[in-house]
Structures are given as C-alpha cells and as structure tokens.
Amino acid sequence: MLGGGIVKGSLTLIGGDPGVGKSTLLTQVANTVAESSQQCVLYVSGEESVAQVGLRARRMRLNSQNLLFLSETDADTIVATIRESGPSVAIVDSIQSVMAHDVEALPGSVSQLRECALRFLQLAKSSGTPVFLVGHVTKDGSIAGPKVLEHMVDTVLYLEGERFNQYRLLRSTKNRFGPTHEVGVFEMQGKGLVEVSNPSAVFLAERAQSAAGSVVTVAMEGTRPILQEIQALVSRSSLAMPRRSATGFDANRLHLLTAVLSRRTNIPLHDQDVYLNVVGGLRVEEPSADLAAALAIVSSTRDHPLPSDMIALGEVGLSGELRGVGQLEQRLREAAKLGFLRALVPSSAPASLRDIDVTRVATVRDALRSVNL
Numbered sequence: 001m002l003g004g005g006i007v008k009g010s011l012t013l014i015g016g017d018p019g020v021g022k023s024t025l026l027t028q029v030a031n032t033v034a035e036s037s038q039q040c041v042l043y044v045s046g047e048e049s050v051a052q053v054g055l056r057a058r059r060m061r062l063n064s065q066n067l068l069f070l071s072e073t074d075a076d077t078i079v080a081t082i083r084e085s086g087p088s089v090a091i092v093d094s095i096q097s098v099m100a101h102d103v104e105a106l107p108g109s110v111s112q113l114r115e116c117a118l119r120f121l122q123l124a125k126s127s128g129t130p131v132f133l134v135g136h137v138t139k140d141g142s143i144a145g146p147k148v149l150e151h152m153v154d155t156v157l158y159l160e161g162e163r164f165n166q167y168r169l170l171r172s173t174k175n176r177f178g179p180t181h182e183v184g185v186f187e188m189q190g191k192g193l194v195e196v197s198n199p200s201a202v203f204l205a206e207r208a209q210s211a212a213g214s215v216v217t218v219a220m221e222g223t224r225p226i227l228q229e230i231q232a233l234v235s236r237s238s239l240a241m242p243r244r245s246a247t248g249f250d251a252n253r254l255h256l257l258t259a260v261l262s263r264r265t266n267i268p269l270h271d272q273d274v275y276l277n278v279v280g281g282l283r284v285e286e287p288s289a290d291l292a293a294a295l296a297i298v299s300s301t302r303d304h305p306l307p308s309d310m311i312a313l314g315e316v317g318l319s320g321e322l323r324g325v326g327q328l329e330q331r332l333r334e335a336a337k338l339g340f341l342r343a344l345v346p347s348s349a350p351a352s353l354r355d356i357d358v359t360r361v362a363t364v365r366d367a368l369r370s371v372n373l
C-alpha cells in the first residue's frame with residue numbers, strides 16, 4: 001500500500017469511519033514493525049486507556065516486547081515523548097483527540113487539527129521518525145475530518161467497508177513515495193484484520209449461477225485487477241419519477257446508462273425502477289464497468305440470465321458506442337485465472353488478446369445481440 005515500505009520521516013494519514021478498524025489495523029502494523037525492528041514502536045492513544053489498547057493487543061495475540069503504548073492527548077507531551085524514545089514508527093490515534101494547549105480551540109476543531117498535525121509533521125521531518133495519524137471521518141461538522149489534513153501529509157490512506165460486512169478495503173488516495181489508488185483487501189476476523197490474497201475469488205464466492213441481472217466485470221484498483229459482480233434489479237415503478245438507485249456505482253453514470261439504453265436500444269425504462277449494486281460493498285469508479293452495468297440492467301429487464309462464464313468490459317458513450325479500456329490484457333488474465341471463459345470487449349481492443357475467448361462489439365446494441373438479449 002505504501003509503495004514498498006515506510007519512508008523515514010514520512011507523515012501518513014489513515015482515515016475511516018469510526019469502528020471500521022483503524023486502531024485494529026495500526027495495532028497489527030505496530031506489532032509487525034516492532035517485531036522486525038531493533039527499536040520500539042510507540043502507539044499513542046488519545047481515545048483509549050493503556051489498559052484498553054493493551055487488552056485488545058493481547059486478545060489479538062500481539063505481544064512484541066518492543067511495542068509500547070501511551071495514553072495521552074496533549075500534543076506537546078506526545079511530541080516530546082516521541083523525540084525522547086526515538087521509536088522506529090509512531091502512531092497517533094486519533095488526531096481528533098489530540099490537543100495543543102496554546103491553541104484556543106476545542107479538540108477536534110479545524111484549527112486544533114491543523115495545528116497538531118503541523119507539529120507531528122515537523123517532528124517527523126526533523127527526527128526522521130515516520131508518524132501515522134488516525135483520522136475519523138465524521139458525518140456532522142462539529143468535529144473536523146481527515147480531509148482538512150490531506151494537503152499536509154505525505155500519504156493518505158482510507159479504510160472503508162460497510163459495517164455489517166466483514167471486508168475492509170484500504171485505499172491510497174495520495175502518496176508522495178509510491179503509486180496511488182492501490183487497494184488492500186482485508187477481512188475482519190476475531191483476531192483482527194487478515195489479508196485477503198485473492199479478493200476476486202472472495203467477491204464472487206456467493207455469486208448465484210445463471211441469475212438474471214448479474215454481470216461480472218474487472219476493475220483496476222490501483223495496479224491490481226479485481227473482479228466485481230454488478231447486479232441490477234429492474235421492476236415496474238409506481239412513481240411518476242421512477243427510482244434510479246446505485247450502490248457502489250456512480251449515480252450519474254447510472255442515469256446516463258439508462259438514458260442511452262432507452263434511446264439507443266429498444267429497452268423501455270421510463271416506467272421502471274432501476275437498482276444497481278456492486279456486490280461485496282465494493283465501489284466501481286471506472287467507466288470500464290459501464291457495459292457490465294448496462295447488460296445487467298437489460299438482463300434483469302428481460303429476466304434473461306447471461307452466461308455465467310462471461311465478463312464484460314467497456315465504456316458506454318452517449319451514442320451507444322463502446323469505448324476502449326486500459327490494461328485490457330491484465331484484466332482478461334485475472335478473469336481467466338478465475339475460470340471465466342469469454343469476454344465482451346470493445347471493438348477497439350488490440351488483436352493480440354489471449355487467455356480468454358473475446359467477442360468484440362462496437363455498440364451496446366451489438367453487445368446485447370451477442371448474448372441474445
């Protein structure tokens with residue numbers, strides 16, 4: 001995630017909703033670093049007592065001799081302690097709980113957050129100690145969120161995942177030392193977060209074979225291709241303005257796709273509610289998933305399942321044309337690895353594609369025809 005390791009003197013921000021697992025992840029990271037380094041790792045918690053963090057660490061069987069905990073909220077005391085103990089890594093959990101006493105503002109306010117982060121930045125740069133800051137994403141405006149610190153830090157990671165789902169995604173949105181948009185996939189288990197080494201298989205594990213409205217696509221998460229199942233449910237609407245609801249998919253793109261389908265094919269959607277869902281709490285941000293979403297919508301409309309060994313890739317343009325996607329070979333290879341046998345790809349796709357049986361289609365309409373929709 002960090003692009004090859006923890007850089008000396010770097011300041012990393014880890015954001016995420018309360019309860020998503022930031023403390024859990026960092027406790028594990030702290031323990032791993034502590035075990036492999038001669039120096040100590042200092043974990044400062046401003047939210048929990050040493051007894052609490054210690055209890056959690058013990059329950060997770062993290063008991064490196066070099067892992068030290070401190071419960072403290074005063075910024076200057078924390079900075080001084082880090083300077084004195086010279087840890088290989090310092091973690092401050094959370095930046096919202098830390099307070100600089102010479103700043104006249106409440107803890108968690110924008111000015112406190114900025115000022116405290118600035119002190120940790122100076123500390124990291126002058127001492128060479130890498131510092132991790134935890135920042136809670138907040139819904140209401142009374143406590144400032146990690147966004148206000150993004151420009152100050154070297155690296156920004158977000159831990160995300162629905163709370164009712166055991167999977168967590170760690171994404172890098174900024175990294176001065178490595179590639180961004182990398183993603184790490186973890187599962188929250190009884191002993192903390194465990195890496196999921198083959199996320200595609202996990203996200204497809206519960207896929208119903210030959211169900212109408214389900215299509216698989218391959219999204220690039222950073223440098224990593226991940227298979228994602230896109231589901232659509234189309235049902236008759238009783239509303240004057242039919243519903244268009246997207247989970248894990250851009251709502252504007254869904255509107256665009258339904259408009260294109262209505263105009264460029266003969267699929268009547270004006271009186272239909274359309275729900276689109278990316279399975280597993282994932283989020284697709286690439287237009288390369290357009291074709292899969294469009295096929296899922298039509299598959300549900302017609303109640304006609306698509307071949308379960310097929311994936312679809314392609315951006316849908318306003319005139320219904322299919323546009324190329326990047327890193328096609330890598331995506332197809334990942335799909336082939338998981339047992340997919342055919343792929344619908346835009347006609348602009350290079351001629352040299354192997355790994356999987358490809359069907360080139362120029363428009364959404366051609367794509368529908370090729371799967372008998």
Ligand code: TYD
Binds near residue numbers: 017022025056060
């Ligand atoms: P936590 O790391 O405290 O979240 P954050 O610091 O982001 O607020 O994790 C909170 C949740 O994780 C909590 O609801 C319980 C769950 N959890 C596990 O399922 N297994 C574990 O081993 C641990 C430590 C926590």
Ligand code: MG
Binds near residue numbers: 019022023024047093
């Ligand atoms: Mg926490």
